[in-house]
Amino acid sequence: MLSILFYLFATVAIFSAFYVTKARSPVNSALCLVTTFICFAVLYIMLDAPFMAAIQIMVYAGAIMVLIIFVIMLLNLGTAIKKRYTHALVWGGGVSVLMLFITNVFIRRGEMSGKVGDVTTQTIHNYGHTELIGKAMFTEFLLPFEIASILLLVAIVGAVILSKREV
Amino acid sequence: MTPEVLSLSNAPALWAAAMLVKIIVAFSVLMGIVAYATWVERKVIGRMQSRFGPTMTGYKGLLQPIADGIKLFFKEDIIPNEASKFAFVVAPMMILAPALIAMAVIPFGGDYQFTFGGVTYLVPMQITDLNIGVLFILAMAGLGVYGIVLAGLASNSKYSLLGGIRASAQMISYELAAGLSIVVIFMLSETLSLSGIVAAQQEVLWGITALPSWIHNWYIFSQPLAFGLFVIASMAEINRTPFDLPEAETELVSGFCTEYSSMKYALFFMAEYANMVTISAIAATLFLGGWDGPFFGWINFLIKVFGFMFFFIWVRATFPRLRYDQLMQMGWKVMIPLALGNIVVTAVAVLLWN
Structure with a gap:
């Protein structure tokens, strides 16, 4: 199904x-x-x-x-x-045919090891996907998150400066 | 014996039947409200302007929606030669579908219990309880823009194009304000699921046990500002009258639906009223405790939805249309800063309270 x-x-x-x-x-x-x-x-x-x-x-x-x-x-x-x-x-x-070929080669290169990480389907069902992402983003990956937001802020300021007319 | 929640795993056939019944009932009630909202709107606005509204078809004009439907159904369906055909035909469907889909996650009553084959089952009165319910609604609201924008673009007419451009700018700005204003609800309820939000609102007001127990913790009491922002922003997002610049009759003929006729035009009208019902249902669920109240489950919910519908009609009869620059100023310079400030204040309050 x-x-x-x-x-x-x-x-x-x-x-x-x-x-x-x-x-x-x-x-x-x-x-x-x-x-x-x-x-x-x-x-x-x-x-x-x-x-x-x-x-x-x-x-x-x-x-x-x-x-x-x-x-x-x-x-x-x-x-x-x-x-x-x-x-x-x-x-x-x-x-695109070439890309498909290369991807296929890379996917079939190794064997599956069967190792399972921390986050499994069961944890997602227990805690909820949003909660897990939120927790990871605000503890483990806080620095990249803040850097990304500063990048966006710079972009916004840049857009305002570029489009602003002289008053 | 403790009742189990009816699901696909414990009773597949029964689950499918219950699901089908829920979908059919929710859809037909929604369509019934949509049809008769047009009648109520004409009656109420007529009364407010010292007129009678429809009186000729049936008792007090009650058959008017059916007559309108038949009339529009038999009109000639014109597709302009210069129009982009595919987008022109798809646009009215794309505006109606998101409004109907968003109803799928709204809880319209408490759990219903029944016994079948010796086992007691609990059926949630909600088509599906998504873990990401509110995000789903916001996503569907985001898709609602396409119908209007495509209608404006595909008609290949100047008035339609202007209507479409206005609509896209307006809906993007107010979507942001509506989304930001309900962030505070997640902070208080600590869940995104709509049934979870309704459950969180059934506790005692502000956790103070000294208050009488029939006052429940509806979020309108803790977040009146967010409630006001959400209602105004949603009205702007679905293009109701003080914000109906995309179809301003006095300037743009009929805006994005100028070139439409017959059932396609009727679909735009149905979409407007379906959007009104959906917004009323969302506002009732997030701020007024959903189906919580003095009467039996879904009756409370319908009363709240009708209350909001009446409010929208009342506003239409009262306020003149905004000017376009005023609209944008209100969106970006008033609503969004207020919503952001509200988020900061609520965050500090939640931090101190816990």
């Missing part, structure tokens, strides 16, 4: 990712990318990571893609249509 669902959503994710590059209007490309993100969220849920799934939809599908569509609207690309065939498609296809 779970594996049928996995193959279903994996297929949809791959096809919509393909259509992101193939669709001829930018709006349809953006829609396909949203579909891909939602499929990823479903795959996260299957991996017992519901918090990641919610964040995936909130941040990627709910915020970043809306901003991209906003830019498409402001530049009025809504009706722009790409040329049907370009050489880029061939190059892109070649590179």
Whole structure:
């Protein structure tokens, strides 16, 4: 049952990712990318990571893609249509087949050791995924978390300075 | 014998049947409220403006929603030649679906007990109790933007495009304010699951046992500011009247739904009312103790939802539309700083209290 669902959503994710590059209007490309993100969220849920799934939809599908569509609207690309065939498609296809090949080689390189880490499916069911992530983020990984937030703050200040008019 | 919670593992067939019944009941009640909210809105606003509202179809105009539905169903469905067809057709569905899905995590009553085959089962009156319930609702609210933005973009008309641009800017800003304002609820309840939040609100008010026991710890008492911010921000997020700039009739014809006709137009209207019901249900669950109250479980819940619906209609009859720059100023310079300040104050209070 779970594996049928996995193959279903994996297929949809791959096809919509393909259509992101193939669709001829930018709006349809953006829609396909949203579909891909939602499929990823479903795959996260299957991996017992519901918090990641919610964040995936909130941040990627709910915020970043809306901003991209906003830019498409402001530049009025809504009706722009790409040329049907370009050489880029061939190059892109070649590179992705190569990537698939390399990934396959790396995945099949070693044997599974059967070692289990601290966080198992059982701990997630007992404590909840959100609690575990929160605890890890604010104790063990506090420094990287703070560094990331300072980075974001710098980006915000930079954006304000760049777009601010002389008063 | 202690009752067990009905789940997929202990009684699969029974669980599936209960699930189906819950989904069908929740969906049809929601749709019924959506249909009759249009009638109530026209009646109430009519009364507030010294008019009668619909009177001709049926007793006191009670058949008006059905008549409207039939009329829209038989109208010609026009898709403009210049429109981007796929996005144009998908947009009305994308605006309605998130509103309906968000209802799946809202608890509308206490646990229901029944005995089957000698075993007593407990059925939670909630379609599914997600561990990340509130985040799920925020995620669905985030997806709600797409319907409006796509409708504006795909119609390929200037008015629709302006409506879509306004909608995306407005909804992103107010989504942030709504999300930040309910962070304090998680701080107090220490859970993200909506049934957990309802359970946390059934204790004695502020943990003071000297108070009469019928006053429960509803979060509106501890967090009135967050409640106000959440209600205002949600009204802006679902484009209800003081904030309905994306479809401002006086400037933009009908905004993002200018080019739509027939059932697609009806879907936009259904989505607006479904969003209203969902927001009312969320506000009732987070701040007013959900199904907690003097009557039987779901009756309390419906009373609270109807109260919020009436409030939204009342606001529509009372306030004029905001100007666009005022709207943005209110979102970024008033609501978000207030919500952030509220988070800091609550965090300090929680730290001191424990």
